[in-house]
Amino acid sequence: MSFQTEIIKWYKINKRDLPWRSTTDPYVIWLSEIILQQTRVEQGLPYFNKFLENFPTVKTFAGATETEVLKLWQGLGYYSRGRNMLFTAKQVMELHSGNFPKDYDKLIELKGIGDYTAAAISSFSNDQSKAVLDGNVFRVLSRYFGIEEPINSTTGKKIFSALAQSLIEGQKPSVYNQAIMEFGALQCKPKSPSCSICPLQVGCFALKNHKVNVLPVKLKKVKVRERWFNYFVALQGDKILIKQRKPGDVWQQMYDFPLIETSGPVGLNVTQFNDTVKEMFGNDIKIKSLMQKKHILTHQIIYVHFFGLENYMINFNMHTDIKSVMVEDFAVLPHPKVISDFFELYLQNKPNI
Missing domain, CATH: 3.90.79.10 (Nucleoside Triphosphate Pyrophosphohydrolase)
Structure with missing residues (x-):
């Protein structure tokens, strides 16, 4: 079986039942994606539920005050995300008459939405063939294909982007993107991944070459x-x-x-x-x-x-x-x-x- 087929097969058996996976509403998907940036699902899920309960539509979100948004966001960290969300909701009301866009090119123009988030929303809500690249995906691709270029270098980003996009071609984007992200989150974890029961173990470069704990490579962070x-x-x-x-x-x-x-x-x-x-x-x-x-x-x-x-x-x-x-x-x-x-x-x- 191909890399993509194995990933999707694994996903259908092991995927978590998460509320944003049962909808194609781009607003709801946007909420989940922004809240889960730099945040574990277990920590972010209660915040997602609170935001959706308080702001069930982008219109209600756009009508919120910054104080209301920050209070709901309290404890989640990276507070600029919450402020950017409010700005984005107002943008959607002004530029798109309250209809949250599903197209990548329109999404990427909104504040706080970068390549990854635009790819996620457009693929999950509209099956647009845009590959996602988050930490989980970087890790899976680096280990399986043996890419030792730093994931946060200019060259590395180009290599991973081209590979990810080539792999999604011919697949159902909404399923494949979810599958590879989930695989990285649950199976090909940063530490102590379950290599002995991994369906990709036969073709995995990192496992064959004893580099599971070495890949992916990342340039050192700036001084704290x-x-x-x-x-x-x-x-x-x-x-x-x-x-x-x-x-x-x-x-x-x-x-x-x-x-x-x-x-x-x-x-x-x-x-x-x-x-x-x-x-x-x-x-x-x-x-x-x-x-x-x-x-x-x-x-x-x-x-x-x-x-x-x-x-x-x-x-x-x-x-x-x-x-x-x-x-x-x-x-x-x-x-x-x-x-x-x-x-x-x-x-x-x-x-x-």
Whole structure:
């Protein structure tokens, strides 16, 4: 049997029952594809269900506010995806009269939709012969055909793209694309793949040449930036100090606490740090260390230190980005995951803050 035939045969037996596989609605498929970017199916499925429940059509999505979208997205990471989705929904309303396009060439013109997503939507909804190339597909092709060119190099991308497109020719695109992606996700996994029961083992280059753990090859990532965020949890009665993050940095437009970013970790005995805190919150301020957490992003590691404040005073005319709101109002705003995790703990242990 051919590579494609074996993949499809395996898929029909082993595929997962996922809600977006039972529809050809490009809007629903788009939702699933964007949510599952950089996200495992198990983690993304509840978010997909929430979004579809709240926004059953692209029209309802386009009518949402950014705050509503970010709140639903909270905890999923890569928040620009959520903002781009809202922009895309509005584009569909303006450019396509609310009819989500199924054609690759029209899809690729929408914000947040690249080659992979356009190929996925057009093939799943319209059987357009466009091969998908995601991490799972790169891995399967690299191992089976023995391609050692880095998957994220310019040359590598051209090689894989040409091969993937040649393999989809003559196949039913909606089935074949789903099959090879599922095969990579469940069978040809990144670590400890099930090679002993793999239907492609006879022709697999990586298995024959003991390179399963070597392929695919990927160029090294850029250097990870380290940052130190010192958050201040300032509570007075049922009110708490918050601020909305500005554009141009992580978690833009989401809500967190007042903070001082430092070039390294600080302790309560660091004079410069304490002086800066007093400038913000008054000389009578009392500071208590509450919690420290390491938060890992794609290109950043953020070391977060939460401090509780007592006897604080703040000049809101000077610090216009800081607001005092009811705790219950802050709870419904969108937060970065590190803030929402702390906030849940805070709600359970309010007297200790």
